[in-house]
Amino acid sequence: MTTSKAxxxxxxxxxxxxTNDLSMTVATMNxxxxxxxxxxxxxxxxxxxxxVSGKNLFPSNIQGLPxxxxxxxxKDGYIGRRGSNxxxxxxxxxxxxxxxxxVEAGGAFFYPDHLKFDIEREDISxxxxxxxxxxxxxxxxxSLRDYLTNMTYVGVVAQSLEIDLDAIHQALDFHFKGKxxxxxxxxxxxxxxxxxxxxxxxxxxxxxVSKMNETGDLIMANGNTAAALGAIYGGVQFASxxxxxxxxxxxxxxTKRIGALRDSKxxxxxxxxxxQSEDELSAIGMAIGAGWSGLRAMTSTSGPGIxxxxxxxxxxYYAEIPVVIWDVQRVGPSTGxxxxxxxxxxxxxxxxxxxxxxxxxxxPGTVQECFEFGWRAFxxxxxxQTPVFVMSDLDLGMNQWMTKPFEYPxxxxxxxxxxxxxxxxxxxxxxxRYKDIDKDAITYRTVPGNKAKNSGWFARGTGHNExxxxxxxxxxxxxxxxxxxxxxxxxxxGVPTPIIESRKGAKIGIISYGSTNPALxxxxxxxxELGMATDYLRLRAIPFSNEVKEFIETHERIYVVEMNRxxxxxxxxxxxxxxxxxxxxxxxxxxxxxxxxxxxxxxxxKVEGK
Amino acid sequence: xxxxxxxxNVKLNEVGMSKNDYRGAATTLCAGCGHNSISNQxxxxxFELNVVPEDMVKLSGIGCSSKSPAYFLNRxxxxxxxxxxxxxxxxxxxxxxxxxxAIAVSGDGDTTNIGMGQFKHVIRRNTRMVYIIExxxxxGLTKGQFSGTAEEGLELKYAxxxxxxxxxxxxxxxASNASFIARSFAGDSAQVKALIKAALSxxxxxxxDIISPCVTFNNGDDARHSYAWGREHNELLHEFSYVPVExxxxxxxxxxxxxxxxxxHDGSHIVxxxxxxxxxPTDYKAAQRLLEDAYTDDVMLTGLIYVDPERASLPEIHKxxxxxxxxxxxxxxxxxAKETLAAVNADMx
Numbered sequence: 001m002t003t004s005k006a007x008x009x010x011x012x013x014x015x016x017x018x019t020n021d022l023s024m025t026v027a028t029m030n031x032x033x034x035x036x037x038x039x040x041x042x043x044x045x046x047x048x049x050x051x052v053s054g055k056n057l058f059p060s061n062i063q064g065l066p067x068x069x070x071x072x073x074x075k076d077g078y079i080g081r082r083g084s085n086x087x088x089x090x091x092x093x094x095x096x097x098x099x100x101x102x103v104e105a106g107g108a109f110f111y112p113d114h115l116k117f118d119i120e121r122e123d124i125s126x127x128x129x130x131x132x133x134x135x136x137x138x139x140x141x142x143s144l145r146d147y148l149t150n151m152t153y154v155g156v157v158a159q160s161l162e163i164d165l166d167a168i169h170q171a172l173d174f175h176f177k178g179k180x181x182x183x184x185x186x187x188x189x190x191x192x193x194x195x196x197x198x199x200x201x202x203x204x205x206x207x208x209v210s211k212m213n214e215t216g217d218l219i220m221a222n223g224n225t226a227a228a229l230g231a232i233y234g235g236v237q238f239a240s241x242x243x244x245x246x247x248x249x250x251x252x253x254x255t256k257r258i259g260a261l262r263d264s265k266x267x268x269x270x271x272x273x274x275x276q277s278e279d280e281l282s283a284i285g286m287a288i289g290a291g292w293s294g295l296r297a298m299t300s301t302s303g304p305g306i307x308x309x310x311x312x313x314x315x316x317y318y319a320e321i322p323v324v325i326w327d328v329q330r331v332g333p334s335t336g337x338x339x340x341x342x343x344x345x346x347x348x349x350x351x352x353x354x355x356x357x358x359x360x361x362x363x364p365g366t367v368q369e370c371f372e373f374g375w376r377a378f379x380x381x382x383x384x385q386t387p388v389f390v391m392s393d394l395d396l397g398m399n400q401w402m403t404k405p406f407e408y409p410x411x412x413x414x415x416x417x418x419x420x421x422x423x424x425x426x427x428x429x430x431x432x433r434y435k436d437i438d439k440d441a442i443t444y445r446t447v448p449g450n451k452a453k454n455s456g457w458f459a460r461g462t463g464h465n466e467x468x469x470x471x472x473x474x475x476x477x478x479x480x481x482x483x484x485x486x487x488x489x490x491x492x493x494g495v496p497t498p499i500i501e502s503r504k505g506a507k508i509g510i511i512s513y514g515s516t517n518p519a520l521x522x523x524x525x526x527x528x529e530l531g532m533a534t535d536y537l538r539l540r541a542i543p544f545s546n547e548v549k550e551f552i553e554t555h556e557r558i559y560v561v562e563m564n565r566x567x568x569x570x571x572x573x574x575x576x577x578x579x580x581x582x583x584x585x586x587x588x589x590x591x592x593x594x595x596x597x598x599x600x601x602x603x604x605x606k607v608e609g610k
Numbered sequence: 611x612x613x614x615x616x617x618x619n620v621k622l623n624e625v626g627m628s629k630n631d632y633r634g635a636a637t638t639l640c641a642g643c644g645h646n647s648i649s650n651q652x653x654x655x656x657f658e659l660n661v662v663p664e665d666m667v668k669l670s671g672i673g674c675s676s677k678s679p680a681y682f683l684n685r686x687x688x689x690x691x692x693x694x695x696x697x698x699x700x701x702x703x704x705x706x707x708x709x710x711x712a713i714a715v716s717g718d719g720d721t722t723n724i725g726m727g728q729f730k731h732v733i734r735r736n737t738r739m740v741y742i743i744e745x746x747x748x749x750g751l752t753k754g755q756f757s758g759t760a761e762e763g764l765e766l767k768y769a770x771x772x773x774x775x776x777x778x779x780x781x782x783x784x785a786s787n788a789s790f791i792a793r794s795f796a797g798d799s800a801q802v803k804a805l806i807k808a809a810l811s812x813x814x815x816x817x818x819d820i821i822s823p824c825v826t827f828n829n830g831d832d833a834r835h836s837y838a839w840g841r842e843h844n845e846l847l848h849e850f851s852y853v854p855v856e857x858x859x860x861x862x863x864x865x866x867x868x869x870x871x872x873x874x875h876d877g878s879h880i881v882x883x884x885x886x887x888x889x890x891p892t893d894y895k896a897a898q899r900l901l902e903d904a905y906t907d908d909v910m911l912t913g914l915i916y917v918d919p920e921r922a923s924l925p926e927i928h929k930x931x932x933x934x935x936x937x938x939x940x941x942x943x944x945x946x947a948k949e950t951l952a953a954v955n956a957d958m959x
Contacts, residue, residue, distance in 0.1 A: 043959055174959050219958040229954060235944030237936050238705055240698075261946040261954075271936065271943055273705050273928040277698065278731040285691070285698025285728070292689060292699075293706020294937030296944070311692055405955040408948045413941045448687040449707030449935050451664050458680060458688040469635075470680065 018206045020075035024087035027099045031063025033147035038069040043171035049212040053079035060338045080518035081594040108205040125204040155193025223370040223396040228254035230374015238290035238297040240275045240283040246394035247328040250300040280305035284312040291323040294447030296378045300326035314353025315461040322381035328397040340592030341394035346568040361389040361542040365517040367403035382416035395594045396515040417444045421452045433457045433468040441487035495541035506533040509555035513539040522597035565590045624660040634681040644796030644822030649682045655806040667712045671696035675717035675744035694725025697732030707935035708925040712739035722758030722777040733786040738923045740809040746824035747835040754827040761834045779819040789921040790816035795840045807852040813875035814923040847913030849883035
């Protein structure tokens with residue numbers, strides 16, 4: 001570490017201000033409490049009515065390694081990650097040099113004056129502030145000083161960008177659940193830092209924010225919380241899980257929130273059970289057992305857990321047991337980058353299981369959809385009596401997003417074909433667990449506890465006939481597997497349809513899915529401005545519904561944009577529609593970071609020769 | 611099928627069932643297999659306990675033992691799951707209607723090799739079921755490989771000589787704090803049946819380690835899991851009998867100083883008549899000493915080794931309604947009302 005003094009800011013004062021259009025990165029150490037500071041900035045901007053997003057780029061570690069938090073503010077509503085920053089706050093000496101280079105020319109660099117470095121850049125504004133002495137001079141207890149040091153940049157940045165202090169107070173009030181003491185303690189440091197900056201910093205950069213009215217009807221939430229709540233509204237009765245980043249918070253949030261929504265006020269009884277299991281094998285085993293017994297059962301995990309669940313998923317597929325599995329994807333193979341985001345489990349999860357297996361997958365692209373698929377997945381699983389995967393990812397699951405409020409389910413439970421005592425009586429025993437009575441490939445099931453004499457059956461992963469009896473008969477095997485294939489095909493009309501955004505005269509199509517959505521929304525606008533109209537289809541499920549085929553049919557070329565190395569969705573589309581293979585162009589990116597519009601735009605223009 | 615057999619001569623139990631109502635498909639296991647006699651005792655126990663077959667669930671993993679649930683309780687729901695993973699499936703399955711009585715069957719390979727982790731954890735949770743390990747020291751379906759319970763020095767036709775110390779299922783269950791632990795021998799039908807009855811009355815997980823000889827691959831006279839060894843070395847811890855709730859235990863029996871009665875959670879009793887030494891199976895430390903001695907002396911100690919009738923079981927820990935099944939609950943109970951959503955959204959920021 002060099003110790004020479006920083007040069008004072010020299011960048012020329014810009015006359016025109018740039019309002020509500022900036023990207024900011026805060027570099028800190030993890031475990032230092034900076035998450036509270038960053039969320040406070042993010043929420044304050046949101047409360048000011050300005051479209052905003054926040055993404056946490058964190059290490060697989062508890063304390064002491066570099067962490068970056070990126071906030072994007074954009075008046076036009078683009079909230080995808082941008083990758084470049086006008087504003088950088090460098091609180092971590094270890095990454096100081098790199099962080100300094102990350103500021104765009106004309107931008108601003110904030111750092112606490114206890115970090116002593118040579119600063120060689122003349123093209124940006126440089127602001128240092130006495131973080132430690134501000135905290136020291138306050139009456140904050142010594143034990144909290146390190147933590148409160150991170151609150152100083154909230155005050156300094158708020159003053160510089162003109163972030164409303166009332167909005168900051170609201171953010172703190174939310175974070176600390178109205179507890180007066182911590183709110184006051186933090187607000188006091190922020191106010192002191194704000195006042196110091198007002199007196200001592202001469203603003204040379206043009207970046208400011210200003211109140212808008214764009215977020216009033218939105219909420220701010222993360223996908224895992226939304227999924228947990230969606231499941232609660234879907235009537236979840238059994239959740240078994242094993243801790244894994246980035247999925248852990250899903251069932252943890254469920255545990256935290258389900259009581260208030262579901263527990264009786266009169267009796268100390270529950271309508272559900274949540275179990276932390278000894279591993280993912282057990283988690284899926286319990287969920288399958290519960291699904292078999294007629295409960296709305298689920299588990300949540302990430303790639304490594306999905307790998308472990310393979311054998312069980314094959315069993316549930318073949319024995320036709322409804323179960324919901326959330327895959328909050330991270331970067332693999334192997335332990336990979338456990339705290340980075342990806343869409344790398346698409347092919348493996350779709351075919352998870354040995355032999356011929358095809359699994360239904362729902363793919364949420366917004367936090368609101370995480371809520372919706374939270375309940376809808378149970379309906380789909382019960383309807384088709386099969387494992388249903390919900391493919392989220394770390395970015396969607398763990399980061400805070402502004403999103404439309406959660407909507408109450410627009411349809412009653414679909415429990416599918418379950419027969420109870422009175423149903424069996426009505427059909428006079430004409431029942432076999434795997435008998436295709438309705439000729440729709442979906443058979444009737446009964447569940448343990450049914451008292452009717454002919455209700456019981458023996459579930460098994462071994463070959464079975466229509467009565468669920470053990471059978472090695474070649475015809476039984478083939479007929480049953482063919483029926484399962486027809487059942488999967490029939491789900492094309494029973495899963496969420498894609499969202500299509502059309503532009504006038506577009507001949508080029510883009511297909512994408514999941515958390516890439518904000519980047520795509522921005523890309524298609526940018527391309528249109530450049531004279532290239534594109535239509536955008538966002539997939540929301542596998543199997544693909546007819547709209548997907550039509551979309552491919554009616555476009556000259558289709559770019560399939562996704563976050564993995566091998567273009568996994570591109571491959572699945574090609575398998576389903578081999579006749580269109582020449583039209584489908586793979587555009588995969590797999591650096592572990594949320595996708596950027598600029599990358600997609602350039603990649604498409606490159607192929608288009610523009 | 612059952613209708614035909616219900617002639618006036620057929621004995622019916624108190625719920626109007628004949629023994630046939632508790633039978634399964636014809637066994638496909640080898641003639642003389644210990645597992646078949648255990649299946650027969652399950653049938654007899656259920657019949658004598660007057661349980662309606664639809665009020666029972668059967669579960670298993672993979673292997674010869676795990677096939678056996680096809681050969682009893684045909685009318686009950688059953689789940690033949692994955693190798694070593696029966697405990698997790700059972701744990702989830704028994705939340706559907708927690709009032710059902712559950713019998714799970716596993717083998718020594720299914721439990722102590724591939725399934726050791728789930729075995730230990732299902733014990734910790736005290737899931738309410740009878741967990742029978744049909745223990746013969748050898749893999750049958752894959753033809754004669756050693757399992758984790760095979761004794762050191764055992765020589766088998768195809769597998770050669772076993773060089774490793776065996777896993778003792780009862781000691782593993784003790785180490786995991788199981789709330790009901792017994793060992794029996796398939797050759798002692800009366801004891802097997804009485805233990806199954808008691809285990810079905812237990813409010814929690816009951817481990818039954820039943821030495822069940824494999825006549826095809828591991829039945830040599832000196833093999834620790836053979837009929838000959840069992841007959842020679844089976845040492846009864848006590849004469850074990852089970853007295854259901856509706857029958858009264860004979861007060862005189864208990865007061866003669868030779869007999870001990872333990873009240874189970876459901877009000878039934880286990881009656882233990884002294885054979886050589888007085889033994890209290892509710893004394894955990896005594897059970898540990900007993901097992902160590904049995905190990906050193908190389909005897910097949912059978913009977914109820916440990917029981918804690920008052921331990922909370924999994925449905926109680928999860929506060930399930932005592933008299934209602936989760937799987938009969940409807941949307942009204944399971945989906946929060948529409949009015950609640952506004953507060954949920956407001957709570958998001």
